[in-house]
Amino acid sequence: MSTIASKRLNCAADLERIREQLLSLRVASAKSVHICTGPGCAAKGSPRLYELFCEAVKEAGVDVEVQAKAVGCHGLCECGPIVLIQPSDIFYQRVEEPDVAEIFRETVLGDRVIERLLYENPTTGEKAKSADEIPFYKAQKRVALACNGVVDPTKITDYIAEGGYGALAKVLSVMTPEEVISEVEVAGLRGRGGGGFPTARKWRSCREAEGSPRYVICNGDEGDPGAFMDRAIMEGNPHSVLEGMLIGAYAIGSSQGYIYVRNEYPLSVECLKQAISQAREIGLLGQNILGNSFSFDIRINRGGGAFVCGESTALMASLEGRTGEPRAKYVHTIESGLWGKPTNLNNVETWANVPAIINNGGEWFANIGTERSKGTKVFSLVGKVENTGLVEVPMGITLRRIVDEIGGGIRGDKLFKAVQTGGPSGGCIPAEHLDARVDFDELTKLGSMMGSGGMIVMDEDTCMVNVAKYFTDFLQKESCGKCTPCREGLSQMLHILSRISRGEGEVGDVEELGTLAEILEGTALCALGKTAANPVLSTIRYFRDEYDAHILDRRCPAKECRGLFRYEIDAEACKACGICLKNCPADAITGEKKVPHVINQEKCTLCGTCWEKCPFTAVKKV
Amino acid sequence: MRDMLGEMPVHRGEEGLKKDKLMPTVTIDGQKVEVERDATVLDAAKKAGVWIPTLCYHPAVSTSGSCRICMVELDRGDWRQLITACNYPVRRDIVVYVSSERAERARRSVMELLLARAPESPELKALAERMGVKSTPYPTVTESQRSCILCGLCVAVCEEIIGRAAIGYAGRGVDRTVAAPFRQPSEDCIGCGACAAICPVGTIKVRVHEDQQEVEISPFKSRAKLTVCRQCGEPIGSALVSERVLAKVQVSSEEFSELMRLCPKCRRSKTAAQLESADTDRRKVDVKAAKEQMSLKK
Numbered sequence: 065m066s067t068i069a070s071k072r073l074n075c076a077a078d079l080e081r082i083r084e085q086l087l088s089l090r091v092a093s094a095k096s097v098h099i100c101t102g103p104g105c106a107a108k109g110s111p112r113l114y115e116l117f118c119e120a121v122k123e124a125g126v127d128v129e130v131q132a133k134a135v136g137c138h139g140l141c142e143c144g145p146i147v148l149i150q151p152s153d154i155f156y157q158r159v160e161e162p163d164v165a166e167i168f169r170e171t172v173l174g175d176r177v178i179e180r181l182l183y184e185n186p187t188t189g190e191k192a193k194s195a196d197e198i199p200f201y202k203a204q205k206r207v208a209l210a211c212n213g214v215v216d217p218t219k220i221t222d223y224i225a226e227g228g229y230g231a232l233a234k235v236l237s238v239m240t241p242e243e244v245i246s247e248v249e250v251a252g253l254r255g256r257g258g259g260g261f262p263t264a265r266k267w268r269s270c271r272e273a274e275g276s277p278r279y280v281i282c283n284g285d286e287g288d289p290g291a292f293m294d295r296a297i298m299e300g301n302p303h304s305v306l307e308g309m310l311i312g313a314y315a316i317g318s319s320q321g322y323i324y325v326r327n328e329y330p331l332s333v334e335c336l337k338q339a340i341s342q343a344r345e346i347g348l349l350g351q352n353i354l355g356n357s358f359s360f361d362i363r364i365n366r367g368g369g370a371f372v373c374g375e376s377t378a379l380m381a382s383l384e385g386r387t388g389e390p391r392a393k394y395v396h397t398i399e400s401g402l403w404g405k406p407t408n409l410n411n412v413e414t415w416a417n418v419p420a421i422i423n424n425g426g427e428w429f430a431n432i433g434t435e436r437s438k439g440t441k442v443f444s445l446v447g448k449v450e451n452t453g454l455v456e457v458p459m460g461i462t463l464r465r466i467v468d469e470i471g472g473g474i475r476g477d478k479l480f481k482a483v484q485t486g487g488p489s490g491g492c493i494p495a496e497h498l499d500a501r502v503d504f505d506e507l508t509k510l511g512s513m514m515g516s517g518g519m520i521v522m523d524e525d526t527c528m529v530n531v532a533k534y535f536t537d538f539l540q541k542e543s544c545g546k547c548t549p550c551r552e553g554l555s556q557m558l559h560i561l562s563r564i565s566r567g568e569g570e571v572g573d574v575e576e577l578g579t580l581a582e583i584l585e586g587t588a589l590c591a592l593g594k595t596a597a598n599p600v601l602s603t604i605r606y607f608r609d610e611y612d613a614h615i616l617d618r619r620c621p622a623k624e625c626r627g628l629f630r631y632e633i634d635a636e637a638c639k640a641c642g643i644c645l646k647n648c649p650a651d652a653i654t655g656e657k658k659v660p661h662v663i664n665q666e667k668c669t670l671c672g673t674c675w676e677k678c679p680f681t682a683v684k685k686v
Numbered sequence: 687m688r689d690m691l692g693e694m695p696v697h698r699g700e701e702g703l704k705k706d707k708l709m710p711t712v713t714i715d716g717q718k719v720e721v722e723r724d725a726t727v728l729d730a731a732k733k734a735g736v737w738i739p740t741l742c743y744h745p746a747v748s749t750s751g752s753c754r755i756c757m758v759e760l761d762r763g764d765w766r767q768l769i770t771a772c773n774y775p776v777r778r779d780i781v782v783y784v785s786s787e788r789a790e791r792a793r794r795s796v797m798e799l800l801l802a803r804a805p806e807s808p809e810l811k812a813l814a815e816r817m818g819v820k821s822t823p824y825p826t827v828t829e830s831q832r833s834c835i836l837c838g839l840c841v842a843v844c845e846e847i848i849g850r851a852a853i854g855y856a857g858r859g860v861d862r863t864v865a866a867p868f869r870q871p872s873e874d875c876i877g878c879g880a881c882a883a884i885c886p887v888g889t890i891k892v893r894v895h896e897d898q899q900e901v902e903i904s905p906f907k908s909r910a911k912l913t914v915c916r917q918c919g920e921p922i923g924s925a926l927v928s929e930r931v932l933a934k935v936q937v938s939s940e941e942f943s944e945l946m947r948l949c950p951k952c953r954r955s956k957t958a959a960q961l962e963s964a965d966t967d968r969r970k971v972d973v974k975a976a977k978e979q980m981s982l983k984k
Contacts, residue, residue: 370858387855391750391751392751392770392773392774394769394773394774394775395775540859540860541859542859543858543859543860544858544859544862545836545855545857545858545859545860545861545862546750546752546836546838546862547751547752547753547754548752548753548754548755548796548799548800548835548836549754549795549796549799551828551836551859551860551862552799552800552802552803552824552827552828553799555827555828555860556799556802556824556825556827558827559825559827576823579795583792583795583796583799586757586768586788586792587754587757587768587792587795587796588754589751589752589754
């Protein structure tokens with residue numbers, strides 16, 4: 065295949081010809097094994113599975129038309145590593161090394177399904193043969209992730225065969241820049257990085273801004289705890305990002321783009337680098353793209369590890385080689401951004417949505433979603449749900465459907481408490497608002513936000529004061545320290561929250577937190593500081609009783625804050641095995657054979673060892 | 687970290703730059719002043735004679751807007767936004783409120799946070815008093831190096847005016863400090879003391895070690911050779927600075943070089959003596975002529 069696409073493409077027809085050639089090479093009966101090498105599956109050893117499948121293909125010889133393919137994230141990371149057998153569309157989960165030979169023999173060569181490796185619905189016990197039958201996928205709609213899990217991210221030919229760069233060809237041959245912007249405007253695409261600013265308006269402002277050159281930037285500095293949406297796109301389908309940027313650059317009138325990737329994503333950098341060099345090789349990046357007068361190239365810049373560099377002005381400072389600190393945005397980056405030039409910055413997911421909009425039309429995109437939030441949104445669903453992973457849902461879906469249907473509900477027999485959206489600047493949404501729809505404005509109304517798409521589900525064992533403390537601590541550590549309210553205010557808030565969670569809270573602390581939150585929101589320099597109080601404010605708003613329990617009763621209702629609950633041994637459940645007694649480092653447990661053990665509360669240091677060690681769960685938190 | 691565009695000025699976008707005026711009017715607490723396009727709200731306030739407290743602002747260096755003590759309210763029609771006066775550029779007619787309740791509360795809150803950080807600084811206390819802040823409700827939870835409030839003026843003056851960049855920031859967030867590289871005495875420091883002069887809270891000091899014939903910029907521990915007055919032997923300052931001044935002004939006259947090697951006091955008396963011996967009559971005439979010219983101009 066590689067020889068087909070080694071020549072430079074000089075016009076849109078060249079691209080179409082190559083696509084047809086690539087498709088004709090695909091033998092109808094040929095089988096392919098898709099091994100997910102997304103972040104979750106890779107962590108569980110899928111790259112080794114890929115190697116084994118490749119070896120198996122080699123051993124099978126030339127008579128058998130089989131291809132092993134490493135693809136991007138499938139989403140259901142909980143059940144990784146995931147292996148898909150095409151064209152029969154068989155979905156295997158939790159595949160391990162010893163399974164490879166069996167899969168190859170039975171399913172690939174023998175067309176037999178291995179029941180053991182199929183997904184089993186935990187409630188009905190039904191086995192699902194293909195992904196479509198799994199509830200996790202049923203409520204999803206894939207636009208940005210459409211080709212994730214289908215194309216090999218290391219091969220541009222794979223992307224082209226799936227229709228890739230077709231949107232670019234269309235734009236360059238039949239659309240004016242203004243038409244491109246109008247199409248995106250009709251689509252109603254809003255920035256997926258968190259702010260939700262209308263993308264077309266941003267592009268137009270940048271196009272109309274005085275000064276040259278103009279720059280486009282892709283923000284790949286995904287830093288929210290638990291979030292990996294952008295990573296999955298950069299590593300699963302990097303060409304969709306490049307194509308989006310190319311289209312945006314054409315619309316804006318830019319000839320140089322940058323992708324800023326956080327330092328913790330070396331694989332993303334690797335994938336993008338490869339994608340860029342492949343695109344350059346066939347002339348999809350560089351001078352006179354597809355014979356058009358439009359020229360564009362992309363550079364990758366790696367971040368230095370600061371969360372705040374996801375903020376546009378800090379990112380640009382970092383790109384310029386200065387300390388990654390935000391500046392006031394009274395003069396916006398559209399007008400004076402990178403090196404003082406008009407600069408348009410969008411996040412990875414936003415760019416990845418652009419080719420689909422051009423291909424299917426703005427109206428198609430606008431038909432998905434709610435009145436003011438169009439299209440889909442990718443979330444990384446993590447926390448106490450059965451199915452953690454990467455999900456892409458149409459805007460307007462309720463949180464309940466995401467948690468219950470896609471997520472499979474709360475793990476174990478625990479009760480749902482809250483879902484945290486929007487990353488460290490977002491908020492916690494309680495059970496009574498689970499029917500709220502995923503929509504930029506609706507989530508903001510609830511005191512949270514869309515953010516870049518982190519979604520952390522919490523159950524009854526999660527202490528909301530502790531959650532607020534965790535995020536405040538995160539932000540205080542990640543604050544750049546430039547402005548007073550963020551540096552000093554967050555430290556003051558953390559000080560109060562630490563006191564409360566130690567059981568040293570005082571009456572008036574909650575009000576004090578509210579005052580500090582107001583100061584931060586009004587006076588901090590950048591979005592990090594302005595929104596930093598959201599975790600605290602939203603937990604106070606919905607879980608004030610937990611704060612009061614900590615402060616007034618010196619009690620942690622979720623039994624998570626050490627010192628604000630006791631360990632006791634349930635005499636009926638205790639089998640008097642003596643394990644707790646032996647392991648207690650404080651000698652606080654007494655008991656004899658056949659006599660239920662007892663914890664001496666005065667001696668107990670609340671270390672929790674007995675609770676962890678008891679084989680009969682007889683040690684309770686009370 | 688996600689990015690937010692919440693602050694995108696409302697006059698941008700569809701209406702574009704057309705509305706921008708050459709001399710927009712700023713209405714401060716009801717008082718109207720005209721300023722040049724891209725002047726700041728602080729410039730306008732100064733022109734109107736309205737006092738806004740500042741810490742990280744200095745006309746000699748670029749503004750960073752880091753201390754947030756100059757918060758004022760900007761009228762956006764249906765809502766009001768808190769902005770920093772020192773770096774908000776005026777591009778059209780705007781209405782701002784300096785003494786509104788919210789603006790005053792914002793400024794006082796920032797001061798309270800700073801007082802918690804640097805409770806010992808007399809300079810900060812004096813500014814607080816002028817702002818009507820008597821004490822802070824907050825405990826000291828962040829460590830400051832000798833009352834440093836991290837306004838950044840010292841770093842800016844060293845880089846932008848002196849051209850040495852001998853100091854910069856070390857650490858991030860609450861650990862941020864101003865320091866020379868690796869917290870070691872800096873070889874780039876010429877001992878000019880501009881950082882000490884510009885520091886609004888008295889953190890940075892110039893110390894003269896006469897016994898070692900050195901000046902030290904404290905707390906950075908950087909030292910430079912001391913130069914003393916050729917006439918009276920009093921210390922003048924860093925020898926490197928005198929050398930640079932001489933090199934910069936490029937006056938080859940031996941007389942000027944000689945003057946520069948004296949302390950200000952001796953320089954004055956020497957100049958006075960020189961003038962004494964000069965033609966006094968001509969001087970009188972000159973002064974008279976100058977005065978006449980002045981009155982003509984009026």
